[in-house]
């Protein structure tokens with residue numbers, strides 16, 4: 352076997368029975384080589400069919416060489432055995448054996464894509480690998496925005512527009528309008544399918560309309576016009592209305608401090624506080640969260656996560672705590688929301704020297720304790736404190 356089950360993309364290929372044949376075929380050839388037997392002539396074309404916009408494998412794509420046809424796995428044909436979510440799993444894998452002698456063109460088609468024809472010469476000594484990238488024929492639209500169900504944006508909060516596919520960014524920038532007029536900065540992600548607009552200059556408690564004109568185009572060679580009304584037909588504008596909130600004059604509220612009581616239950620504890628909103632990460636330093644033994648700082652790592660509208664600060668001591676000593680945890684008073692409302696005063700917890708008798712004695716991993724549940728989440732910020 353050549354792949355790892357822990358690699359999700361690999362695992363989704365392993366579900367395909369011809370993928371197993373491909374691996375078995377390779378193994379068979381290795382044995383022939385070992386025995387000094389000449390490899391019989393090969394006539395197999397194989398590869399992966401993907402979406403050119405996002406490199407995602409395509410389910411139900413049809414690959415054919417003359418009368419030999421292979422349809423890539425779909426939720427209905429295979430993946431329903433492994434997932435209850437259609438579209439959750441995909442491998443885009445095709446495998447055409449016994450290619451007719453006069454076969455020299457691979458034709459690939461899929462619903463919602465332009466067909467593709469690739470000329471090839473079959474390799475009679477090995478697999479003929481041909482990966483195919485199909486171009487979507489579906490005109491672009493707005494897939495989602497960061498404007499919530501309440502249709503409210505807080506000035507200072509980023510306004511994020513996620514497009515359904517890679518855009519011709521200039522064509523969007525030149526026709527995107529916000530009314531009433533306001534100065535903003537727009538920045539694109541590297542893929543060119545997500546635009547982030549700054550809202551620092553937006554007025555409070557004001558109704559805004561954002562329009563993307565129908566002439567905005569995707570970045571494919573076809574340059575489809577915008578489908579702002581989602582009917583599948585290109586050539587109409589996208590319009591969204593939202594209001595801005597009142598000025599934020601409220602400091603972050605803190606909940607779910609751990610440890611909750613005055614005893615650590617572990618010798619490698621995770622110290623954690625949950626805040627009601629996102630924090631200004633530019634203010635983080637080695638005094639944001641402190642664990643002290645007397646006047647001595649305990650070294651460790653401060654880690655910041657955002658979860659929905661909330662945020663979490665964790666501190667992981669990098670040394671084992673001493674069960675016979677008193678510790679003090681301090682969260683800095685300069686911890687602030689993103690518009691400068693700080694919590695004001697140091698928040699602290701005194702931890703008594705008697706550790707819980709069942710204290711766990713192993714190093715903590717990066718786990719997020721939130722609302723009583725443990726999750727593994729990649730942190731946004733990690734600061735080492737020596």
Ligand SMILES: [Ca+2]
Pocket residue numbers: 577578579580581582583584585586587
């Ligand atoms: Ca339309």
Ligand SMILES: [Ca+2]
Pocket residue numbers: 599600601602603628688692
């Ligand atoms: Ca606030």
